[in-house]
Amino acid sequence: EAQVTQNPRYLITVTGKKLTVTCSQNMNHEYMSWYRQDPGLGLRQIYYSMNVEVTDKGDVPEGYKVSRKEKRNFPLILESPSPNQTSLYFCASIRNTEAFFGQGTRLTVV
Amino acid sequence: SQQGEEDPQALSIQEGENATMNCSYKTSINNLQWYRQNSGRGLVHLILIRSNEREKHSGRLRVTLDTSKKSSSLLITASRAADTASYFCATDAPNDMRFGAGTRLTVKP
Numbered sequence: 001e002a003q004v005t006q007n008p009r010y011l012i013t014v015t016g017k018k019l020t021v022t023c024s025q026n027m028n029h030e031y032m033s034w035y036r037q038d039p040g041l042g043l044r045q046i047y048y049s050m051n052v053e054v055t056d057k058g059d060v061p062e063g064y065k066v067s068r069k070e071k072r073n074f075p076l077i078l079e080s081p082s083p084n085q086t087s088l089y090f091c092a093s094i095r096n097t098e099a100f101f102g103q104g105t106r107l108t109v110v
Numbered sequence: 111s112q113q114g115e116e117d118p119q120a121l122s123i124q125e126g127e128n129a130t131m132n133c134s135y136k137t138s139i140n141n142l143q144w145y146r147q148n149s150g151r152g153l154v155h156l157i158l159i160r161s162n163e164r165e166k167h168s169g170r171l172r173v174t175l176d177t178s179k180k181s182s183s184l185l186i187t188a189s190r191a192a193d194t195a196s197y198f199c200a201t202d203a204p205n206d207m208r209f210g211a212g213t214r215l216t217v218k219p
Contacts, residue, residue, distance in 0.1 A: 099145070102152055
């Protein structure tokens, strides 16, 4: 079954404590992307990756890092989380014209 | 950044009525897609319309595309309570995907 798996689903953390949200896809897609979703703002792209070792900034990259060491995994790293990064995060794997989304990670930074 | 913008932001109708949502975008596209999101869940792909198509149907969904006006509409006919969700349009150009803020549809039983 085609899947994009994000972990964790829910996370509450404190300001400044580094965290990683993992994303894994089993469809051998080259293109993956991270979005954050905030009320009234829709989905905003954080980072995307066109292939292994190829990543680029989206619309709101500040405060985030990503890596793409292998095709299936695309982790999102918050080196020093701040309260304004409290949001719902989605990872997507995209082939041609269709995006497959993970179930989301609800992050709260206090 | 290229982005689809949905209109209206929210729509509330009775079961059985039709729901129409609109999307406007800014630059040339290869195709436009509509996605659905149930509350707090990931988006699910509904339908894609290519730039050389004007209308497409899938079950109770009808999508139109007017490239001269850079707009698209999604019509859901004979709506059901289970259609309650947020609907997003997405554009790509190329290998890049941007979403709007979505239309929140509520279908009352």
